[in-house]
Amino acid sequence: xxxxxxxxxxxxxxxxxxxxxxxxxxxxxxxxxxxxxxxxxxxxxxxxxxxxxxxxxxxxxxxxxxxxxxxxxxxxxxxxxxxxxxxxxxxxxxxxxxxxxxxxxxxxxxxxxxxxxxxxxxxxxxxxxxxxxxxxxxxxxxxxxxxxxxxxxxxxxxxxxxxxxxxxxxxxxxxxxxxxxxxxxxxxxxxxxxxxxxxxxxxxxxxx
Amino acid sequence: xxxxxxxxxxxxxxxxxxxxxxxxxxxxxxxxxxxxxxxxxxxxxxxxxxxxxxxxxxxxxxxxxxxxxxxxxxxxxxxxxxxxxxxxxxxxxxxxxxxxxxxxxxxxxxxxxxxxxxxxxxxxxxxxxxxxxxxxxxxxxxxxxxxxxxxxxxxxxxxxxxxxxxxxxxxxxxxxxxxxxxxxxxxxxxxxxxxxxxxxxxxxxxxxxxxxxxxxxxxxxxxxxxxxxxxxxxxxxxxxxxxxxxxxxxxxxxxxxxxxxxxxxxxxxxxxxxxxxxxxxxxxxxxxxxxxxxxxxxxxxxxxxxxxxxxxxxxxxxxxxxxxxxxxxxxxxxxxxxxxxxxxxxxxxxxxxxxxxxxxxxxxxxxxxxxxxxxxxxxxxxxxxxxxxxxxxxxxxxxxxxxxxxxxxxxxxxxxxxxxxxxxxxxxxxxxxxxxxxxxxxxxxxxxxxxxxxxxxxxxxxxxxxxxxxxxxxxxxxxxxxxxxxxxxxxxxxxxxxxxxxxxxxxxxxxxxxxxxxxxxxxxxxxxxxxxxxxxxxxxxxxxxxxxxxxxxxxxxxxxxxxxxxxxxxxxxxxxxxxxxxxxxxxxxxxxxxxxxxxxxxxxxxxxxxxxxxxxxxxxxxxxxxxxxxxxxxxxxxxxxxxxxxxxxxxxxxxxxxxxxxxxxxxxxxxxxxxxxxxxxxxxxxxx
Numbered sequence: 001x002x003x004x005x006x007x008x009x010x011x012x013x014x015x016x017x018x019x020x021x022x023x024x025x026x027x028x029x030x031x032x033x034x035x036x037x038x039x040x041x042x043x044x045x046x047x048x049x050x051x052x053x054x055x056x057x058x059x060x061x062x063x064x065x066x067x068x069x070x071x072x073x074x075x076x077x078x079x080x081x082x083x084x085x086x087x088x089x090x091x092x093x094x095x096x097x098x099x100x101x102x103x104x105x106x107x108x109x110x111x112x113x114x115x116x117x118x119x120x121x122x123x124x125x126x127x128x129x130x131x132x133x134x135x136x137x138x139x140x141x142x143x144x145x146x147x148x149x150x151x152x153x154x155x156x157x158x159x160x161x162x163x164x165x166x167x168x169x170x171x172x173x174x175x176x177x178x179x180x181x182x183x184x185x186x187x188x189x190x191x192x193x194x195x196x197x198x199x200x201x202x203x204x205x206x207x208x
Numbered sequence: 209x210x211x212x213x214x215x216x217x218x219x220x221x222x223x224x225x226x227x228x229x230x231x232x233x234x235x236x237x238x239x240x241x242x243x244x245x246x247x248x249x250x251x252x253x254x255x256x257x258x259x260x261x262x263x264x265x266x267x268x269x270x271x272x273x274x275x276x277x278x279x280x281x282x283x284x285x286x287x288x289x290x291x292x293x294x295x296x297x298x299x300x301x302x303x304x305x306x307x308x309x310x311x312x313x314x315x316x317x318x319x320x321x322x323x324x325x326x327x328x329x330x331x332x333x334x335x336x337x338x339x340x341x342x343x344x345x346x347x348x349x350x351x352x353x354x355x356x357x358x359x360x361x362x363x364x365x366x367x368x369x370x371x372x373x374x375x376x377x378x379x380x381x382x383x384x385x386x387x388x389x390x391x392x393x394x395x396x397x398x399x400x401x402x403x404x405x406x407x408x409x410x411x412x413x414x415x416x417x418x419x420x421x422x423x424x425x426x427x428x429x430x431x432x433x434x435x436x437x438x439x440x441x442x443x444x445x446x447x448x449x450x451x452x453x454x455x456x457x458x459x460x461x462x463x464x465x466x467x468x469x470x471x472x473x474x475x476x477x478x479x480x481x482x483x484x485x486x487x488x489x490x491x492x493x494x495x496x497x498x499x500x501x502x503x504x505x506x507x508x509x510x511x512x513x514x515x516x517x518x519x520x521x522x523x524x525x526x527x528x529x530x531x532x533x534x535x536x537x538x539x540x541x542x543x544x545x546x547x548x549x550x551x552x553x554x555x556x557x558x559x560x561x562x563x564x565x566x567x568x569x570x571x572x573x574x575x576x577x578x579x580x581x582x583x584x585x586x587x588x589x590x591x592x593x594x595x596x597x598x599x600x601x602x603x604x605x606x607x608x609x610x611x612x613x614x615x616x617x618x619x620x621x622x623x624x625x626x627x628x629x630x631x632x633x634x635x636x637x638x639x640x641x642x643x644x645x646x647x648x649x650x651x652x653x654x655x656x657x658x659x660x661x662x663x664x665x666x667x668x669x670x671x672x673x674x675x676x677x678x679x680x681x682x683x684x685x686x687x688x689x690x691x692x693x694x695x696x697x698x699x700x701x702x703x704x705x706x707x708x709x710x711x712x713x714x715x716x717x718x719x720x721x722x723x724x725x726x727x728x729x730x731x732x733x734x735x736x737x738x739x740x741x742x743x744x745x746x747x748x749x750x751x752x753x754x755x756x757x758x759x760x761x762x763x764x765x766x767x768x769x770x771x772x773x774x775x776x777x778x779x780x781x782x783x784x785x786x787x788x789x790x791x792x793x794x795x796x797x798x799x800x801x802x803x804x805x806x807x808x809x810x811x812x813x814x815x816x817x818x819x820x821x822x823x824x825x826x827x828x829x830x831x832x833x834x835x836x837x838x839x840x841x842x843x844x845x846x847x848x849x850x851x852x853x854x855x856x857x858x859x860x861x862x863x864x865x866x867x868x869x870x871x872x873x874x875x876x877x878x879x880x881x882x883x884x885x886x887x888x889x890x891x892x893x894x895x896x
Contacts, residue, residue, distance in 0.1 A: 011525075018270065019230045040231045042271045042458060043449030046528035061525040068227070068270045073402045074416060074445055 007050070009059045010170055013079055015103045016088035017096040018067030021122040024153035025088065026064050029163055034154050041066040044078065051167055058167055072106070079110040084118065084166055091121045091150065092129035097136070104144050116169050117146035120162060125152040221261070224268055228256050231273050236462075242284065243277055252276060255380045259387070266387075269400040271453040275386060278457065278465060280379045287370045293353045297346070300354045392477025393497040399452045414493065415452055418504070419444035421492035425508045425554050433515055440524040447531040451507055459510065459534040468506065471544055475499040475551070480558065495558035498551065505550030509543050510534060 014022040023038045023045070030049055045064040050057060063078065065071065071078045079085065085107040089096040100119060107117055121137045124130075134150055141148030149165060151158040232252055236243040243249075255276060260268045346354075389395030398405055398414035410417045423444045427434035437444075450458055455472065457465055477499040494500040511518070511531065518527050 009523075018227060019234075035237065039234055039237070039274075039458075040270045042274075042453055044446060045532060046446075046525050048523075048525045048529065061523075063525075066270050070402065074413060074449065075443065077441075077443070 007057060007059045008170070009061060010084060011061045011063060011082040012084040012086055012166065013063040013065065013082040014086045014088060015065055015107070016067060016120075017090070017093070017099050020067065020088045020090040020093070020096050021153050022067065022086075022088050023064055025086075025120070025122060025151060025159060025162070026062050028153040028156055028159045030062075032156070034156065036154075040068075043069070044071070044075070051163065053164075053167055058170060060163070060167075079107055079115075082111075082115065083170060084116045085111075086118045086120055086162075086166070087146075088120045088122050089132070090123050091132045091137075092123050092126040094131040097121070097132045097140075100140070101144070104146060116166065117144070118162070118166060119144070119146050119148045121148075121150040122153060124150050124157060125155045224260055225253075225257060228253060228260070228268055228273070231270060232256075235273055235277055242281065248280065248284070251280060251376045251379065255280075255376065255383060258380065259384060263387075263397070266397050266400065269453075271400070271450075271457075272387070274454045274457045275396060276379065276383045278462060278469065279382045279386070280375070281462070282466065283370075283375050283379055283382075287372055287375060290353060290370050293350055297350060297354065300346075389477060392499065393479035393493060394477045394500045394503065396453070396455065399449075410492075415449060416445055417492060418452055418494040418500075419448040421494045421554075422448055422504055422507050422511075424492065425495075425504055425550060425557065426511055428553065428557070429508065429550065430512060430515065433511070433519060436519055437511075437527065440522065440527055442524050442527045442531075446528055448507060450532065451510075452503070455503070456506065456510075459532075460538075460540075461536060464538075464540050467540055468544065471547070472499060472502055472506070475502045480555070491558065495554045498555060501554035501558070502547060502551040504554045505547040505552075506544075508550050509546040512546065513538060513543060 014026065016022055018040070023041055024034060026047060027038065028034055030047055041064055043066060047062040047064065048059060049062070050059050063082065065078065085103075087100050087103045087107070089100050091097075104117060104119075107115060119137065119141045121132060121134070137150060138148055147165065147169065149158055149162050151162055153159060232249055235252070243252075252273060256268060256273060259272075260266070387395065387397045389397075399418065401415070402413050404411050405414055410420075412420070423434060423438070426437075456468055460468060475498040477497045479496050480498075494504050514530050514534075517530050521527055521530075
């Protein structure tokens with residue numbers, strides 16, 4: 001049973017180079033649709049979605065950033081209060097893959113280890129144009145100690161698993177300042193257990 | 209070493225091309241028919257690449273392509289329209305010169321010419337009163353196009369202006385003018401900059417400074433909404449980054465966007481002087497020109513439009529979602545109208561209030577202004593804090609205004625539409641034919657007409673461009689007569705070093721925004737002439753009353769069209785009339801506190817200037833414009849007046865003229881104003 005009154009809110013910030021498919025991933029997740037063309041994001045776009053998980057309900061606040069932008073001077077707080085940073089690259093663009101290091105670094109600088117980072121290789125449908133193998137992605141994720149998954153927003157591949165994975169890794173109910181907290185304790189424990197086991201599975205290279 | 213080498217450049221350019229292409233390929237997918245055509249994509253690409261190469265300090269930033277695309281679209285649509293008309297009405301596009309030289313259809317051409325002349329001379333004559341020719345049976349718009357295609361007429365050949373050959377070039381120039389600001393104070397490149405630009409007083413990146421300015425303006429009109437957003441942590445740049453960078457391009461459908469751009473480009477981007485300059489005080493650059501102020505006004509009007517929806521949520525992301533998904537069904541004219549009233553408020557901030565002090569609430573900065581007031585006039589120590597208004601006051605005001613607006617709106621829209629249509633032809637002709645025409649209000653009126661919208665965006669940008677290029681005078685059709693004059697005054701006043709009246713910005717605001725709402729409740733307190741103040745204090749009072757008058761004046765204009773609302777406004781409109789005695793005695797009184805002849809001169813000048821400006825406002829309102837149009841010219845001098853402070857002669861006179869507008873015979877007023885205007889022009893000549 002998900003407690004309606006104690007809806008946990010989490011901020012997810014989407015980072016990555018221009019045109020790697022950040023908006024497409026979000027749109028696929030939000031509305032389960034895909035357009036071949038989304039206009040370039042200017043500044044930041046904001047979306048939110050409630051996710052109903054087995055054991056709880058969470059409210060995800062998605063910050064979809066423009067790829068070209070380095071916001072730090074304009075919006076210093078854009079990473080600061082986010083629980084999750086989703087760093088996306090295009091498997092058909094090596095450069096976008098190389099640049100993920102910079103993004104990860106930026107998030108670490110701001111948040112240290114107090115943040116969940118997911119490395120996402122998008123556009124797996126571009127089989128012929130692939131420039132970054134799944135192994136490279138996995139090894140980088142291991143090296144940087146972040147989660148990893150490959151997706152295709154266009155084909156609708158692995159989008160839901162991506163968000164389920166994120167939700168499972170979210171900090172548990174201990175951050176909730178709700179009166180219902182006591183009721184949730186055992187659920188909390190359960191979820192953090194699955195959390196840990198999943199995290200291990202991921203670092204082992206769970207491409208689903 | 210690689211950076212400057214040929215290969216380095218090569219790779220950088222390749223990178224640039226890739227970035228540009230990535231964005232262009234996904235530009236306006238829903239308008240695919242035009243923007244995704246190879247021809248359009250090619251032009252956009254070349255223009256952007258060239259511009260970026262020529263402006264390496266800026267380079268390509270995401271969003272630029274969306275500033276360029278509407279410009280190209282406007283050119284394209286105009287050109288397409290001309291082609292259509294050409295094919296459809298081929299017979300009418302006779303070349304007069306050829307006709308004359310051949311001599312076989314001389315008589316026809318002779319007649320044609322006569323009609324042309326009479327149309328030019330007597331703009332007000334409706335086309336159907338002119339002698340019958342087959343041309344008259346055509347649609348007026350098509351007639352205009354045909355007239356404008358007269359290769360040897362005053363306007364030159366429209367076909368050349370709208371030639372496909374020059375389209376790319378024109379689009380580049382317009383884009384460049386937009387980006388670099390054409391020497392005005394609004395350059396869109398600034399909004400893309402992530403570091404402070406030169407001359408910035410705040411030390412903030414321009415887009416952050418502008419965002420702060422928006423919240424500053426918002427806090428002035430709706431402090432509760434402002435504090436709601438601040439409490440939720442909704443920083444202004446979260447949403448204004450996009451609003452400003454593409455000039456609202458993402459927030460409105462293209463056809464609505466073009467109307468908004470019309471308004472924005474029609475506003476002067478020239479930087480207005482302020483007391484803040486050179487005093488080391490902070491000032492929002494975006495408020496320093498009427499264009500920048502209109503952009504801010506537009507943004508704040510949009511926030512206010514979402515007011516109840518924003519206040520209803522306690523979630524920052526939801527707020528931002530709403531701000532960045534502006535409703536499509538918005539009433540655009542109403543929004544623009546609101547933006548304009550906020551524009552004059554923003555200009556007031558700039559001109560009156562020298563130190564908005566970043567991050568400090570509007571209400572907190574008030575005492576500072578009062579203090580500077582004290583410096584300038586010695587006998588002021590006993591001034592009571594006339595403008596102490598509780599925070600809830602603005603909220604109340606806004607609510608009342610909002611309600612009143614809603615009620616009024618339908619009839620207003622209907623009426624203005626019919627009125628505009630009635631004089632459509634004569635007006636259109638004047639705009640299109642007369643090169644020296646510079647009345648901005650007419651341009652505005654025109655821009656409300658869908659049929660004309662595209663060309664006006666273009667015209668306005670080309671105006672900017674031509675300013676920049678310093679073309680010969682007859683190509684620059686924007687020289688705004690009062691502007692140099694205004695500057696003159698401000699210089700004079702800066703020498704006088706006086707900032708009296710700053711603490712009255714409150715009442716201005718109240719009138720601007722409180723409109724015809726319950727503004728009478730405060731007026732007596734502000735303008736009570738019986739309070740035992742010193743001379744300088746008297747000045748203040750008159751300033752205050754003058755403003756209340758301007759405000760009420762605008763609502764009276766409005767009431768001319770909507771007699772139903774009289775009950776609310778009339779009591780206000782009477783007030784200034786009571787206070788304002790006859791002109792002579794007012795001037796006498798003012799001369800007392802003023803000592804230097806220079807001051808006197810400037811105040812007199814101001815007096816005349818206002819007279820002239822007043823007439824602009826009058827003309828507009830007589831034509832049945834929306835009330836903002838009438839209000840804007842009326843408020844502008846008002847803003848300067850606050851700067852000029854001590855010259856209460858003009859203040860009182862202005863109130864005199866405004867108050868009388870509805871009481872005195874209109875013709876009489878017109879004559880007086882013409883007189884005033886011509887005197888003003890003479891004085892200008894003498895001064896220069």
